[in-house]
Amino acid sequence: MISFASDYVAGAHPEIIKRLAETNMENLSGYGTDPYCAQAAEKIRQYCHCPEAEVYFLVGGTQTNQIVISTMLQPYEGVIAADSGHVNVHEAGAIEYTGHKVLSLAGKDGKIAAADLENYVARFYADDSYEHMVFPGMVYISFPTEYGTLYSKKELQEIYEVCKKRNLPLFVDGARLGYGLASSENDVTLEELAQLCDVFYIGGTKVGALCGEAVVFTNHHAPKYFVTQIKQHGALLAKGRLLGIQFDTLFTDDLYFKISEHAIRMAAKLKQLFAEKGYRFYLDSPTNQQFIILENEKLQELSAKVDFSIWEKQDEKHTVVRFATSWSTQEADIEYLSTLL
């Protein structure tokens, strides 16, 4: 069935499959020490214009969030995140499992505001009993957010200002980074992003890889013995080549950016289609996830013919649903959908 259910419904971009096949019989050392990992890391440093960045490859998004956050925090610290942040809602308590609290901040459309962040930290240190509370230890934001929205460069700069003033590392969850960068409403380049945070990851799983996320530490923020800590979390891949080859492919000839742009073009068509047909949007998303409010009858009808995700109940008669595009979305998929709306 045609699917807009998520951006991980298909396998990998064919170029990745091709490269996996081509390199398959090479004997390579394990645990991320192979030349493809080194090469992919170097290419990412170049794309980021960040020659001293430390790049590591992990398998999935929740794993990456868990490992980055738990290894960067001190034991008495928690991570500040929007209440809707993936780490706060949809990771089965993976952060708390490592002993750390998620300090949730009320967000708007998935985003936190610099002023709210500063206010939170200021109130914390103004509290007489702050030594009995969880210290704010880092800040987590998603780009794009879980609602598909984007921080503007100015918003990012303001958040990072607070972070630097308060000595809080800023971590950007880029599970869908490519789709954010490719959005026509985006004004942040990859190079700028690397300068506006202390660690971020370039999502592979949702942007054309079979699996894999590339963590980029800037400003020498990589935790000591990070490989050992990855191992301790059960996350060190024996055949690290699987990640290295994929990211090497994605960062060759701009593939990562090309497939992201394709997905965004498809999303723009999808958005336009729903708008033209008079559907209401739950919010205005400039990226590959579109949230539509459907009448429940329409939902039933549509779901028999095309796959999409149920987000949440809006009211007794309406439901918020999500349509996602990806590198694998076809023009024909959109055309078919248009016949159903």
Add this chain to the structure above:
Amino acid sequence: MISFASDYVAGAHPEIIKRLAETNMENLSGYGTDPYCAQAAEKIRQYCHCPEAEVYFLVGGTQTNQIVISTMLQPYEGVIAADSGHVNVHEAGAIEYTGHKVLSLAGKDGKIAAADLENYVARFYADDSYEHMVFPGMVYISFPTEYGTLYSKKELQEIYEVCKKRNLPLFVDGARLGYGLASSENDVTLEELAQLCDVFYIGGTKVGALCGEAVVFTNHHAPKYFVTQIKQHGALLAKGRLLGIQFDTLFTDDLYFKISEHAIRMAAKLKQLFAEKGYRFYLDSPTNQQFIILENEKLQELSAKVDFSIWEKQDEKHTVVRFATSWSTQEADIEYLSTLL
């Protein structure tokens, strides 16, 4: 360079690459809910003659050990393992990271003895202050062991007898299970193994997959909400198909067994070669890992021409090294090696 460094130096068996390519553009649901995962699980149940087994797919070995052990233990329990067990030595403390002690038992050639196990548990409960100690909560063994050795059926039966008497689930780490089953000295079938423990895993990473381990719970031992707990450990793959398709391939037309047998044939040749040339063995291994004691000068000479692993220093002049074969080892590799010895 020709490599006997480990059984994870090459990519995947070509049939796996082929199947990944063939299925690549199918739209499949995520997180292990796709039909390939279901199909692979069903095939594994059939190979095990264990229709009620619960089968889950995870990405790597340490991850599997960590998740299985931590979700099956009660908080006040630890896992009994040989002192040389992978969980006790080479997982960077992944078990302790989850709050549980590894209760190490002196082993011989990587194996524990049923009598020592019974003795350990008996002494525990005979101790007046056992409520101040870590309760033995499950037993971990590797098949083959980290030294390539195997438990005989009788040894397994005896260990499982103690486990049942003492109400301790028995967990078999099968990272190299195929190579154990294929060994000419092995007298345990997959079906029997499934009957002689409560949970085991069928290693994929070291037996022809790019990544992946299939966990098999028998006797309804799967922990409640196991998928949620996998997620909480950061180990739930979004594109679960990557695991499902690989195991579906491995358990089609006996591929898993065929490639294991090939590796064992290669290992037998390798072993014979070293024996004929008068090399000493560190111990007698019937599987794909062979441990040789090399003079340090020979080690230097060889290591310039072929890859293998340094195991440990034997004395000032000798070093224990490991040569491993796998599905990808070629006859020609052995022949070339023979010219160097």
Add this chain to the structure above:
Amino acid sequence: MISFASDYVAGAHPEIIKRLAETNMENLSGYGTDPYCAQAAEKIRQYCHCPEAEVYFLVGGTQTNQIVISTMLQPYEGVIAADSGHVNVHEAGAIEYTGHKVLSLAGKDGKIAAADLENYVARFYADDSYEHMVFPGMVYISFPTEYGTLYSKKELQEIYEVCKKRNLPLFVDGARLGYGLASSENDVTLEELAQLCDVFYIGGTKVGALCGEAVVFTNHHAPKYFVTQIKQHGALLAKGRLLGIQFDTLFTDDLYFKISEHAIRMAAKLKQLFAEKGYRFYLDSPTNQQFIILENEKLQELSAKVDFSIWEKQDEKHTVVRFATSWSTQEADIEYLSTLL
């Protein structure tokens, strides 16, 4: 200086000191196995009319919350609490340290509502991706709350109804239980409380003991090998007598209730005093903690002569402060305070 800073500013009720001295040279077994612990537990069971209750003694409140919650939850579960709950705010992340999320619910005056609880749980299970979220595993409420407020019997019954329907154990933090039971606005007896939850604790530290909290499990809810788990948390007192003797004293001749009633009488006078002098209350508390809104100038003036706690900034010119009474508050303290207002 006269102090209303908290209910733990003085030592212990003199009768406790006397009993510690009288029993001091007796040779008693350790770790809570002494006869005073047994006797105290039995008296508590009788006061609760709950002959099958399991009673354990711990040292402090945060410790008790941490141990009860972490030992009763499954690994994939979190604890529901009011956003203002002690476990959510003022325990330095002690719950998260054990791997569990605090699932915060918006409260009113420190209390949660049964309808909000039911709604939270209903929405959780209605969510398509609930297996990727932290399961609600138990409910935590404080009686009195951190704001001194009380649940009525009806409110408790409604909450417990939801808990039973949803199979969620209900845990009542009774750090100040005595003051709640003694309040003139309270309509819940100790016996009823024991029937309206699955575990609660009777606070000693803030109600006349040097230290100590008595945990009461009803309905056979005590976790298996609870003593071992207490030890594992570093919380098992070698000289358990210190706790047993104190609770034996508190539950002899109604001492616990008498000193609670005294504190409540003192609090009523204090409340009346502030009201008569025209001070504003932050909220209406029927127990031993009174929250007053002071002008900052008055705050400065008062704090030079009497101890109390700064709660939070109200606005630029006003601050919320807390005055607490306890078993040790004297009539003369109140009279002196009246001269300052």
Add this chain to the structure above:
Amino acid sequence: MISFASDYVAGAHPEIIKRLAETNMENLSGYGTDPYCAQAAEKIRQYCHCPEAEVYFLVGGTQTNQIVISTMLQPYEGVIAADSGHVNVHEAGAIEYTGHKVLSLAGKDGKIAAADLENYVARFYADDSYEHMVFPGMVYISFPTEYGTLYSKKELQEIYEVCKKRNLPLFVDGARLGYGLASSENDVTLEELAQLCDVFYIGGTKVGALCGEAVVFTNHHAPKYFVTQIKQHGALLAKGRLLGIQFDTLFTDDLYFKISEHAIRMAAKLKQLFAEKGYRFYLDSPTNQQFIILENEKLQELSAKVDFSIWEKQDEKHTVVRFATSWSTQEADIEYLSTLL
């Protein structure tokens, strides 16, 4: 019944009870911020000749071991301890509960040897795969050991040399420190001990207090926000005065040393008594714990008249038992015992 079962069978030294009573009605601030804690800390610094030492008070021994070790280790590190060390055997896995492995070293009579320590660390870093293993992060020894034995000054110096060379903080568990310092065979002063390690604790619970251990960090090793981390472990006492007053009393007029010397005199008599009567010792202990090998019949007979501890089975006919003296042991107790042997 007369008891040699342990050194925590009686309450507190009467002087402590007296001081608790005298100070009982003083209004003091909580959580260790009261003047008695400050005063006790200052006295301890003076006794240690260590003016910059940071002193904190905790409630019990396992709690202290857990908190000191878990807050000083990095996440990827474990603590090296003798296989018989309290943290390795009798703390119900309290160290592992915090995520850290106890790296056990074969000991002799409860002690580790500097050479074995150096060898362990050297082998670790010589291992090709050390990044897959738990890093040695600190060293734990007990003084006296769990078997009552003592490190000589020379042995301590040698161990500390290795620790400094390897950058491993040395932690001395002084649960029975007084009895060690008072032993006629001891050649280490408190001042020297403070110079020969990075953190140690002065045991109160077993040396005359109702509860309490004084942790002394030298060389500025106190973990950042240590009070918050104590709170996070559920170990911060609201009425910190209970610990401050006790240690203030113990370190006034040499009380801690006087009562320790008394216990050691009693132990010497006890030891002489068993020796004269021809009993065999399990090992030669110079402190307050004496380990005797009893015939099982004699054990039965004795245990009807006097309390002592069963240690372990020696063989079918003999059992190792422990007789402990303390500050509360009376001359008359020894005399009575002599009539039974």
